[in-house]
Each structure stands twice: as C-alpha cells, then as structure tokens.
Amino acid sequence: MSKPVRLIDVAQATNTSIKTVSRVLNGHPRVSDETRTRVQEKMTELGYQVDVVARSLRTGVDNVIGLVVPKIGDPFFAELVEEVEEEANRRGIGVIVGSTHWELDREVDLVQGFKQRRVAGMIITPQDADYSFVKDSSMPIVFVDRAPRNVKGEVIRVDDKKGAELATNHLIKHGHTKIAFIGDKLRIKTSKLRFDGFKSAMAAAKIAINDDYIINNAENAELAEPVFEELMKLDNPPTAIFCAKSEISIGIVRAMHRINRTDIAFFSFDDFTMADSLQPAVTILDHSPRVLGRAAIKRLLERMDGGAPRVGETNIPLKIIERGSGEIKAPSGKARK
Amino acid sequence: MSKPVRLIDVAQATNTSIKTVSRVLNGHPRVSDETRTRVQEKMTELGYQVDVVARSLRTGVDNVIGLVVPKIGDPFFAELVEEVEEEANRRGIGVIVGSTHWELDREVDLVQGFKQRRVAGMIITPQDADYSFVKDSSMPIVFVDRAPRNVKGEVIRVDDKKGAELATNHLIKHGHTKIAFIGDKLRIKTSKLRFDGFKSAMAAAKIAINDDYIINNAENAELAEPVFEELMKLDNPPTAIFCAKSEISIGIVRAMHRINRTDIAFFSFDDFTMADSLQPAVTILDHSPRVLGRAAIKRLLERMDGGAPRVGETNIPLKIIERGSGEIKAPSGKARK
DNA sequence: TACCTATATGACAACGATTACCTCCCTATG
DNA sequence: CATAGGGAGGTAATCGTTGTCATATAGGTA
Incomplete structure (x- = not known):
C-alpha cells in the first residue's frame, strides 16, 4: 500500500x-x-x-541474464539451470529462462526477446539458429554444449566425439563387435558428433558397421522404447548398445527390463537418475551438466566484468564411470564378423 | 552496433x-x-x-513473472518450471527463476528481489518464510504445493494428507502393519501433512505406530540411504516402507537394491525417473508437477488479466499408480502386533 | 451564422535513477 | 593578498515510453 x-x-x-x-x-x-x-x-x-527498472533504463543494461536451453524439464538441463542460477544469484543477478523445445523459431524468439530486454548477458545452448546477428552486438554471450552456426563465439562443451570414441572403445575392449548405436537426429550437432566418434572408433578397430544397428531418429524415451525390441528381433542381433542421449537411454533401459534382456551390454553417453540403482547399473560417461553450467556462468560473469571473450571451444574432460552394464562381455563362441 | x-x-x-x-x-x-x-x-x-525497460518504468510493471522453487535441479520442480515457462512464453511473458535450496533467507531475498523488479506476478513454492508483507501489495501471487505462513493467499496443491492416507491404506490393505514412514523434517509443511496422513490412516486401522519406524530427518538421497539398513537391523524390522519425498525414495531404493532387500514393500509419495523400470517397479501417487504448474500459471495469468484472487486451496486430485513394489504382501505367519 | 461534438493529432510532463556540468568553499602557495 | 586546485554537493538533462490535456478540423444542429 x-x-x-x-x-x-x-x-x-x-x-x-x-x-x-x-x-x-x-x-x-x-x-x-x-x-x-x-x-x-x-x-x-x-x-x-x-528501482532496478529505472536504473536499467538509464544505464542501458538490465541486471539479468538470459538462459536458453532446449528443455528445462530434462534433468540434464535442469541441473545446468540450477548451477547457473545459483552462481548468478550469489551476485544478485536474476536469471530468465527459456525452453526452445528444440524448435528453431522459439530459439530465435527467445534470444531476440532477451536482446530486447537488454539483458546483461546470455548463456545459450544453441541449436540450428543463425547467430550471425549477434556479431555486431557487444552483449556477452557464452554458448554451452555446442557451437553456434555462423558465428565464432565462446563455447563451453564436452568433447562429444572423443567421448563417443571412449565409450565405443570400452565396449570393443569387452569383446563386442556387434554394437548398436542409438541416437537423436543427425541435424542436432551433438548427436552428429557422437555418431562420428562411434564411427571413428569402429573404423580404428577395423570393425565393419552393420547398418541395421544404426538408429538415428530416436528423439525421446517413447520413441526409443520400441527400438530395442526391433533390434533384438534381427536375425543377427547386436550384443552391445551405445546410447547417445539420456532420454533415449531411459527408453531403451525400460525396454530391456520389460522384456528381460539385461544381458545385452549397455553404455549411455549421459547419466540419468537411478542409472546406478538398476540391475545391472548403467555405465556412463561422467559429464555433469553442473560442470558445464558452472564453467559457463563463471565465464559469463568475467565477460560482464569487462573480460575479453575467449573465442573458441573449452572442452570439459570426460571419464567413464563403470557400473556394470557396460562391462558385460560379448558372448563367447561368436566369431568376429 | x-x-x-x-x-x-x-x-x-x-x-x-x-x-x-x-x-x-x-x-x-x-x-x-x-x-x-x-x-x-x-x-x-x-x-x-x-524498449520493454522503458515501458516497464512508465507503466510500473515488468512483463515478467517471478518463479520461486526450492530446487530447480530437482526433477519435480524442473518439470513445474518447464510447464510455467511454456505457458508464459506463449503470452510473451518472461520467467525469472530462483532456487531457495530450502533456505529461508534465500526465499525471502528472492521474493524481495522480484518485488523490487516490479514483476507482473509471482508463483511461489513457499517454505517457512513470513509472507505477511505481501498482504499490502496488489501483486498477483499464486502459491504452489503448500500454503504460506501468515497470509491467506491463493494456493494450488495436492492434498498431502489425503494422499498419505491413500498410500498408507494401500500398504495396510496388502497385509502390512509394520510400516515405516520416512520423511523430511516436520517443519516443512508438506512433510508434516504427509506424516499426519500416515498417522491418521494407521489410527483408523487401529494399528499402533512403532516409533523405531518413524524417520523424520532424511532430507536427501544421501541422508536417506543409510536409514534403510538401520531399519533392517532392528530386532523387529518393518515389512513395508512409505517414503514421503522423491529424493528420499531414491536413496532408499538405492539401499534396497544394494543390500538386496527388494522384498520389502515400498511406496513412494512422489514419482521419479526410472521408478517404473526398477525391479520391482515403484508404486507411487500420481501427482504430476506439470499439472500443478499448469494450474498455477493459468490462475496467475487470469489474475494478471484482472481476475479476482480465489483465496483458499485448490486441490489437485491424487491417484495410486500400482507398479509392484507397493503390492508386495506382508510375510504371512507374522502375528499382528 | 453560431455553436457543439466527435475525431485525429500533438505538446509536454512523468516514471526514478544516472550523469555531465556547474557552483560553492576551503586551503595552500607564490 | 590573490588565485589555483580540489573536495563536497547541487541542477538539470537524459533514458524511451505512456498518460493528461490541449488543439485543430470536419460535420451536424439550432
């Protein structure tokens, strides 16, 4: 009153x-x-x-950062958001979030909206949008998880290709040659890189890739679930599966448990809740979204304080966490193809 | 430029x-x-x-809503946030998020900060903060999941007490009398209500409560994990467990699997990722955060459009989803206590 | 013709903080 | 003693938009 x-x-x-x-x-x-x-x-x-609004008007910048992720509800991004918010909050900076739902239009709209709001900076998980328009802007932006198209910017990400190589080699080391790869659409950069890593590891080990084992359109858990059964119905089913995305892993695991085929070796690129409590527990790569988030907000704050952009990619190291499912040996007696 | x-x-x-x-x-x-x-x-x-900033200054309201949750990274709240953001975005309204990490100070700070920013409205998951200060403000606020202290406001929540009664009765119906209750601190309102529901169901069934079975300080998965083993070490261990919070459930489930005691009946108030893929899959109450979120943002938008506050509680209905763990029968031959 | 009304438009203040520029006044130094 | 220098503080413009009030023009009525 x-x-x-x-x-x-x-x-x-x-x-x-x-x-x-x-x-x-x-x-x-x-x-x-x-x-x-x-x-x-x-x-x-x-x-x-x-009155922060009045101050913003006068000074030209709003004491808020914009955060764009594909899907806030996805545990991976949720943790990333939490980490960013935590650190920003410590500095009294607010965080406006936006979900693109993997849609190009929304991605562009969100970024435009943030620009309009004169946010002090942005952290963006870019998809396919054309980011050339940010070139002639002094707004500090840090890209996360993948590089933007058409612009050289500061990117913080994990080395998706190398990670996929690590994972694939891990399965190969346990005797597998019939390895299935299940991932999201290849137009999503991360997916493509992981697929590339898979291919390069297979090539390095001189193992031919069976096209029947390659699925590149499992976008979410629901779409992924039936995929597993189809793979098992093949005349010559795979003995190991490499999943390139957490939501896909969730769907596959669900299917494996439902039809009782947990004897298949399984490697998930991403971690997910309960992955360590399943039987067998799921082997993953350790690349916590929290690490990504922390690195991103740290750099953004430095930039906001006047630091120079560090154009190029900063890679967060990856490590295999063995939990059982990835160490299941290939059934012996099967000849190498 | x-x-x-x-x-x-x-x-x-x-x-x-x-x-x-x-x-x-x-x-x-x-x-x-x-x-x-x-x-x-x-x-x-x-x-x-x-220039939205200039407009905000002139009109006195910023076209943004503030969203306060305890922990964005928690899948429950992450989905709630996603749902709110989605609907707000459709109307061109931004969402500023804040995590309290269950800390009182941060809760107060966040709300104050939002007020200062002249947000157009707020959606708050209140903990123990004193909200009487919002009384003399015309700002539309919708509380979610629990009611605020010291203020009559509009609240959207699930009926925690009734839900806990449903769950407890479910276990009782399957022959259990030795039922453990594991929850968060009682000063957290939701926890208290769920505990009340548990007690009232037990009382209605004329089953005495064994104090050894009551744990009210398991705040997270890590703290919860050892609790299970301690319960099993009792001379007269429980045959069923009712968990009042998803993170606790995660810890308990982990422990159950680790020491191979999945023969104990288990009911989780909240759902969590993979709960349906464990063996046995975990029986839960269906109260999706999305439903809460959607109802909250819907009401908030109505209020922002001039609608009158609907003081009081709106309850989202609850339903048991049987998946196996909650339907494990009590071992026969054991005498009722 | 004088008067009134409705419509289209403009001049100007206001929102609350920042900031360029100016004015004191006190001290120190030649 | 005059004046330069610097500390302390004030005045007014400014950011871009919206709200209040005034004005001009056209058409209608007595």
Whole structure:
C-alpha cells in the first residue's frame, strides 16, 4: 500500500540532493563520511530500495541474464539451470529462462526477446539458429554444449566425439563387435558428433558397421522404447548398445527390463537418475551438466566484468564411470564378423 | 552496433508525433487508418522494437513473472518450471527463476528481489518464510504445493494428507502393519501433512505406530540411504516402507537394491525417473508437477488479466499408480502386533 | 451564422535513477 | 593578498515510453 521510497525522498529527509544520495548508493568517493553515514542511516530507516527498472533504463543494461536451453524439464538441463542460477544469484543477478523445445523459431524468439530486454548477458545452448546477428552486438554471450552456426563465439562443451570414441572403445575392449548405436537426429550437432566418434572408433578397430544397428531418429524415451525390441528381433542381433542421449537411454533401459534382456551390454553417453540403482547399473560417461553450467556462468560473469571473450571451444574432460552394464562381455563362441 | 530504433525515430520518419506512433503501437482506436498503416510500415521497415525497460518504468510493471522453487535441479520442480515457462512464453511473458535450496533467507531475498523488479506476478513454492508483507501489495501471487505462513493467499496443491492416507491404506490393505514412514523434517509443511496422513490412516486401522519406524530427518538421497539398513537391523524390522519425498525414495531404493532387500514393500509419495523400470517397479501417487504448474500459471495469468484472487486451496486430485513394489504382501505367519 | 461534438493529432510532463556540468568553499602557495 | 586546485554537493538533462490535456478540423444542429 505504502508508496515505494525514492532517491528524492531520502534526499529530502536528509536535507541533501538526489545526487548525493545517488553517490552514496553507488559508493562514489566524493562524499564526506558524515553525509554518507547520515544518508545511509536514513536509507535503511526509510527502507529504500533501488528501482532496478529505472536504473536499467538509464544505464542501458538490465541486471539479468538470459538462459536458453532446449528443455528445462530434462534433468540434464535442469541441473545446468540450477548451477547457473545459483552462481548468478550469489551476485544478485536474476536469471530468465527459456525452453526452445528444440524448435528453431522459439530459439530465435527467445534470444531476440532477451536482446530486447537488454539483458546483461546470455548463456545459450544453441541449436540450428543463425547467430550471425549477434556479431555486431557487444552483449556477452557464452554458448554451452555446442557451437553456434555462423558465428565464432565462446563455447563451453564436452568433447562429444572423443567421448563417443571412449565409450565405443570400452565396449570393443569387452569383446563386442556387434554394437548398436542409438541416437537423436543427425541435424542436432551433438548427436552428429557422437555418431562420428562411434564411427571413428569402429573404423580404428577395423570393425565393419552393420547398418541395421544404426538408429538415428530416436528423439525421446517413447520413441526409443520400441527400438530395442526391433533390434533384438534381427536375425543377427547386436550384443552391445551405445546410447547417445539420456532420454533415449531411459527408453531403451525400460525396454530391456520389460522384456528381460539385461544381458545385452549397455553404455549411455549421459547419466540419468537411478542409472546406478538398476540391475545391472548403467555405465556412463561422467559429464555433469553442473560442470558445464558452472564453467559457463563463471565465464559469463568475467565477460560482464569487462573480460575479453575467449573465442573458441573449452572442452570439459570426460571419464567413464563403470557400473556394470557396460562391462558385460560379448558372448563367447561368436566369431568376429 | 546500430543504435536501436525509438518511437521518435519512427515519428520523424513518418512526419507524425511520438504519441501517434505510440498509439499505433498499442492499438489505440483514435488513429486514422491511413496514418496507422503508414506508421506500421515504417515500423517494420526500420525494425522498431519496443524498449520493454522503458515501458516497464512508465507503466510500473515488468512483463515478467517471478518463479520461486526450492530446487530447480530437482526433477519435480524442473518439470513445474518447464510447464510455467511454456505457458508464459506463449503470452510473451518472461520467467525469472530462483532456487531457495530450502533456505529461508534465500526465499525471502528472492521474493524481495522480484518485488523490487516490479514483476507482473509471482508463483511461489513457499517454505517457512513470513509472507505477511505481501498482504499490502496488489501483486498477483499464486502459491504452489503448500500454503504460506501468515497470509491467506491463493494456493494450488495436492492434498498431502489425503494422499498419505491413500498410500498408507494401500500398504495396510496388502497385509502390512509394520510400516515405516520416512520423511523430511516436520517443519516443512508438506512433510508434516504427509506424516499426519500416515498417522491418521494407521489410527483408523487401529494399528499402533512403532516409533523405531518413524524417520523424520532424511532430507536427501544421501541422508536417506543409510536409514534403510538401520531399519533392517532392528530386532523387529518393518515389512513395508512409505517414503514421503522423491529424493528420499531414491536413496532408499538405492539401499534396497544394494543390500538386496527388494522384498520389502515400498511406496513412494512422489514419482521419479526410472521408478517404473526398477525391479520391482515403484508404486507411487500420481501427482504430476506439470499439472500443478499448469494450474498455477493459468490462475496467475487470469489474475494478471484482472481476475479476482480465489483465496483458499485448490486441490489437485491424487491417484495410486500400482507398479509392484507397493503390492508386495506382508510375510504371512507374522502375528499382528 | 453560431455553436457543439466527435475525431485525429500533438505538446509536454512523468516514471526514478544516472550523469555531465556547474557552483560553492576551503586551503595552500607564490 | 590573490588565485589555483580540489573536495563536497547541487541542477538539470537524459533514458524511451505512456498518460493528461490541449488543439485543430470536419460535420451536424439550432
């Protein structure tokens, strides 16, 4: 009900000018200690609070960062968001989030909206949008998880290709040659890179790839679930499966358990809840979204503080976490193809 | 690089006044069709975009809503956030999120910060903070999942007590009398209500509660995990467990699998990823965060459009999803206590 | 013709903070 | 003693938009 206190109210109450109060507020040195304390006391007494909107208008930047992810509800991105928010919050910076749902239009709209809002910076998980328009803007932006198209920007990501090679080699080391790859559409960069890693590891081991084992259109758990059964129905089914995305893994695992085929070796690129409690527990690559998120917000804050952009890719290291499902040996007696 | 286009730029380009352009922008009727189209064309030609900050300053509200949850990374809240963002986005409204990490101070800070930012509305999962300060504010607020302390507000939640009764009765119906209750601290309202439901169902069935079976300080998966083993070490261990929170369930399930005691009946109030793929799959109550989120944002938008607050609680209905773990019968031959 | 009304438009203030620029006044130095 | 220098503080413009009020023009009525 009570009107908010403004600078001018504090000024009048202390017999000073609006500018002096503003100086105190911003820690400007040209204020005598006496006035400073007097003003400060009055400010707390009256319960003064800066009007961030007015300040934003004047200074040209809103003390908020924009965060664009494909899907907030996805545990991977949820943790990333949490990490970013946590650190931003510590600095009194708000976080506006946006889900693209993997749709190009929404991605563009969100970024445009943020620009319009004069956010102080952005962290973006880019899909296919054309980011060339950010070139002629001084807005600090950090890309996460994949590089943007058409722009050289600062990117923080995991080495998807190398990770996929690690995983594939792990399965090969356990005697598998009939390895299935299940991933999302190849137009999604991450998916493509992981597929590339898979192929390169197979090639390096001189194992021919069976096209029947390659699935590149399992977008989510529901679509992935039937895939497993189809693979098992093949005349010559695979003995190991490499899943390139957590949601796909969830669907596959569900299917494996439903039809009782947990004897198949299974490697998931991403971790997911309960992956360690299943029987067998699921072997994964350790690339926590939290690490990505923390690195991204850290760099963004540095940039916002005036740091120079560090154009190029920063790779977060990857490590295999063996839990059982990935260490299932290939059935012996089967000849190498 | 190029300066943003302002109203005055459009005005000059069309030989009109800033006010006329503003009128066109806001669809004010008192503008001739001729001028209107002329201005509109010029606006798109110059690529005019409203400065939302300036507008916020003038109108007093920022076209953004504040969303406060305990933990964004928690899958439950992540889905809630996603649902809210989705609907808000459809209306061109941004969502600023904040995680309290179950800490009182942060909760208060976040809400204060949002108020300061003049957000158009808030959706809050309240913990113990004193919300009486929002009384004398006209800001639309919708509380989710639990009611705020010290204020009568609009609350959207599930009937925790009734849900716990349903769950407890379910276990009782399967022959259990030695039922353990594992929950979070009782000062968290939801926890208390669920515990109340448990007690009332036990009382209604005339089953005495064994204090050794009651754990009210398992805050997260890590703390919960050892609890299960301790329960099993009792001289007279429980035959069924009711978990009042998803993260606790995750810890307990992990322990059950680790020491191979999946013969114990298990009921989780909340759902969690993979709960349906474990063996046995975990019986839960169906109360999707998405339903909560959708209802909350829907109401908030109505309020923002001028709708009257609907003070009181709106309950989302609950339903048991039987998956196996909750239907394990009590070992026969054991005498009722 | 004088008067009134409705419509289209413009001039100007206001929102609350920041900031460029100006004015005191006190001290120090030649 | 005059003046330069610097600290402390004030005045007013500004950010881009919206709201209030005034104005001009056209058409209708007495």
